[in-house]
Amino acid sequence: GAVVSQHPSWVICKSGTSVKIECRSLDFQATTMFWYRQFPKQSLMLMATSNEGSKATYEQGVEKDKFLINHASLTLSTLTVTSAHPEDSSFYICSAERDISSYNEQFFGPGTRLTVL
Amino acid sequence: AQKITQTQPGMFVQEKEAVTLDCTYDTSDQSYGLFWYKQPSSGEMIFLIYQGSYDEQNATEGRYSLNFQKARKSANLVISASQLGDSAMYFCAMRGGLYGNKLVFGAGTILRVKS
Numbered sequence: 001g002a003v004v005s006q007h008p009s010w011v012i013c014k015s016g017t018s019v020k021i022e023c024r025s026l027d028f029q030a031t032t033m034f035w036y037r038q039f040p041k042q043s044l045m046l047m048a049t050s051n052e053g054s055k056a057t058y059e060q061g062v063e064k065d066k067f068l069i070n071h072a073s074l075t076l077s078t079l080t081v082t083s084a085h086p087e088d089s090s091f092y093i094c095s096a097e098r099d100i101s102s103y104n105e106q107f108f109g110p111g112t113r114l115t116v117l
Numbered sequence: 118a119q120k121i122t123q124t125q126p127g128m129f130v131q132e133k134e135a136v137t138l139d140c141t142y143d144t145s146d147q148s149y150g151l152f153w154y155k156q157p158s159s160g161e162m163i164f165l166i167y168q169g170s171y172d173e174q175n176a177t178e179g180r181y182s183l184n185f186q187k188a189r190k191s192a193n194l195v196i197s198a199s200q201l202g203d204s205a206m207y208f209c210a211m212r213g214g215l216y217g218n219k220l221v222f223g224a225g226t227i228l229r230v231k232s
Contacts, residue, residue, distance in 0.1 A: 032218065043208060043222045044162075091160055097218060104218055108154075108162035 002028050004096045006109035013084055014117055021079045021112045023094030029074035030096035034106065035067075038091040050077045084116045120144075121211050121223035128228050130199045137184070138194040138207050138226050146170075146214025151192040153183065156225075157205040168192055170213070199230045 003026040013019050023033055031052050036044040048058045048069050056069035066088075068080040077096075081088055091113050095106040120143040130136035142151065153165040168176045168183045176183045184193040196203055209223040 034219070038160075041227075043224050044220075045222075046219055049219065093160070093162065095162075095220075105164065105167070106220060107164075111160040111162075113160070 002107040004109040010113040025096040032097040033077040123223035140209030149213030
């Protein structure tokens with residue numbers, strides 16, 4: 001099956017520091033990856049769509065200068081939370097799109113739990 | 118705009134019984150896809166089942182089936198023979214139309230299976 005990994009699985013950092021989260025598709029190439037944010041007991045909110053070799057497309061209300069996304073290869077996308085603050089504490093999930101049959105399925109990573117002190 | 122509505126914040130079901138999780142959607146597009154995902158406490162998103170808008174038959178995957186009523190714009194998930202391991206958050210999602218390949222998620226339903 002298609003496997004997507006995320007690293008790290010959890011991170012605790014001090015306010016003002018930057019944190020990088022990696023999303024890798026392990027056994028397939030993904031031209032498109034997505035980054036989601038999820039607060040406790042809430043739904044997933046799409047932050048941005050990441051396309052290999054081009055700039056990410058951010059959803060309305062998401063600060064692109066704060067959440068830097070780089071999709072350097074067909075198997076790797078990174079999300080960098082710059083100058084993190086406690087309100088950025090959340091569960092961040094990535095997904096990678098793969099053509100399957102009659103539809104494109106998104107395979108999700110296991111998520112990264114970010115806690116900013 | 119597309120919208121997904123899950124009206125049940127939480128559900129209880131007795132082990133071995135069937136349970137239906139509701140999902141309604143709103144779109145003006147003819148071509149779209151509907152998904153159900155399970156999210157256990159670990160946080161991972163597990164794909165359960167997919168239904169295309171042009172699929173005439175309801176999708177089934179093992180104990181999961183999707184009750185697709187296109188005219189009512191509903192895509193309810195039916196879990197048969199519930200197991201304790203089915204306790205999790207369940208999300209309905211849609212993609213297609215104006216949103217292209219983006220997934221739009223509902224608010225989710227927490228399911229608790231009782232022994």
